[in-house]
Amino acid sequence: MDPSGKLVIVSGGLGSIGSSLADSLAEIGARIAVLDIHEATSASPTPPHPIYHVDLADEHSVASVLEDLVRDLGEPAILVNCAGLIHSEPLVNITNPNQRHHSRETWDAVLRSNLTATFNLSSQVAERMVMKRIRGLVINFSSISAQGNPGQSAYAAAKAGVEALTKVWARELGPFGIRSVAIAPGFIATSSTEAALTKEAIADLKRRTPLMRLGTTEEIFSAVRFAIENDYLTGTTIAINGGLAL
Amino acid sequence: MKASSSQRFVNLISEILRISPQDVVDTIGMDDISTWDSLSHMQLIVTIESDFGIELSADEIVGMRTIGKIREVLHSKGIEA
Numbered sequence A: 001m002d003p004s005g006k007l008v009i010v011s012g013g014l015g016s017i018g019s020s021l022a023d024s025l026a027e028i029g030a031r032i033a034v035l036d037i038h039e040a041t042s043a044s045p046t047p048p049h050p051i052y053h054v055d056l057a058d059e060h061s062v063a064s065v066l067e068d069l070v071r072d073l074g075e076p077a078i079l080v081n082c083a084g085l086i087h088s089e090p091l092v093n094i095t096n097p098n099q100r101h102h103s104r105e106t107w108d109a110v111l112r113s114n115l116t117a118t119f120n121l122s123s124q125v126a127e128r129m130v131m132k133r134i135r136g137l138v139i140n141f142s143s144i145s146a147q148g149n150p151g152q153s154a155y156a157a158a159k160a161g162v163e164a165l166t167k168v169w170a171r172e173l174g175p176f177g178i179r180s181v182a183i184a185p186g187f188i189a190t191s192s193t194e195a196a197l198t199k200e201a202i203a204d205l206k207r208r209t210p211l212m213r214l215g216t217t218e219e220i221f222s223a224v225r226f227a228i229e230n231d232y233l234t235g236t237t238i239a240i241n242g243g244l245a246l
Numbered sequence B: 001m002k003a004s005s006s007q008r009f010v011n012l013i014s015e016i017l018r019i020s021p022q023d024v025v026d027t028i029g030m031d032d033i034s035t036w037d038s039l040s041h042m043q044l045i046v047t048i049e050s051d052f053g054i055e056l057s058a059d060e061i062v063g064m065r066t067i068g069k070i071r072e073v074l075h076s077k078g079i080e081a
Ligand SMILES: NC(=O)c1ccc[n+]([C@@H]2O[C@H](COP(=O)([O-])OP(=O)(O)OC[C@H]3O[C@@H](n4cnc5c(N)ncnc54)[C@H](O)[C@@H]3O)[C@@H](O)[C@H]2O)c1
Pocket: A011, A012, A013, A014, A015, A016, A017, A018, A035, A036, A037, A038, A054, A055, A056, A057, A081, A082, A083, A084, A085, A086, A112, A113, A117, A141, A142, A143, A144, A184, A185, A186, A187, A188, A189, A190, A191, A192, A193
């Protein structure tokens, strides 16, 4: 698909990867709509794209924000599900007497932001694409953690779920010409990675990565662009991880 | 000899819904055939579009819940089914 002139929804578009993708997609001619739960801050300044505030884990809010968005900007041809919540927590933590096993609250929060948000937005956008006969594309954000990263039960489960949804949607929506592709980044040089990992952990990851460095948001954009432009690509996950295996 | 469009229609329905050609009658609908679910309905729509070279509107897709209704829509587009 040629993205120029197409409306692209970028969820989590105020985040590190989402904001960079939104800008890069706009540079190649796409029209952008950003969805995010947060307001723009000094760390994530207001982008030059229309922003819609919504908790994507709430399906009714998603329905009403989509109505506004379509009224303002028209029908989306591409959805980039970049909203997510990176969280590390061991299943069992013997050193914490107050909470010796993974909290159910954080489990729920991580599943909501990564999996339920992706489901809510995609199901409603895909419905519009099918009914309006738009041969669109859904790009989901998984992670290398889906392979089973120790210390990330909830995040790994949510991202493995996202990869499964990508395959299901490719099969269900393929006959309508709608594609579904997942991107699974390894560790990318973003503030979210810095917030989730200690300096030592990042240094260790670099040592274990064959390419000896973190990835860049430009390298993620290049995968997103490939997914958009290759019309025979669907139901698969593109791993961008510098060769790191967990 | 090339199959007539009504023969092609019967074959297509019987193949996708896995029913015998004799069962492709107007009164049969989604509620009567277990293999005619929302997934096979989507497949049916897409196959009809590509085989007969037409594009169906959202309203038409939603309304095509019986063989008779599908035939009506095709007739309205000048296709013998
Ligand atoms: N940064 C990395 O190294 C890395 C690696 C692998 C995968 N990923 C995935 O890439 C995506 C983007 O990551 P990032 O680094 O930009 O993270 P980020 O935390 O900077 O951005 C995520 C954005 O999603 C938004 N969000 C979260 N929950 C939401 C909800 N319920 N409704 C609406 N918006 C919500 C946040 O407000 C935030 O702006 C995520 O899905 C993440 O899991 C990132």
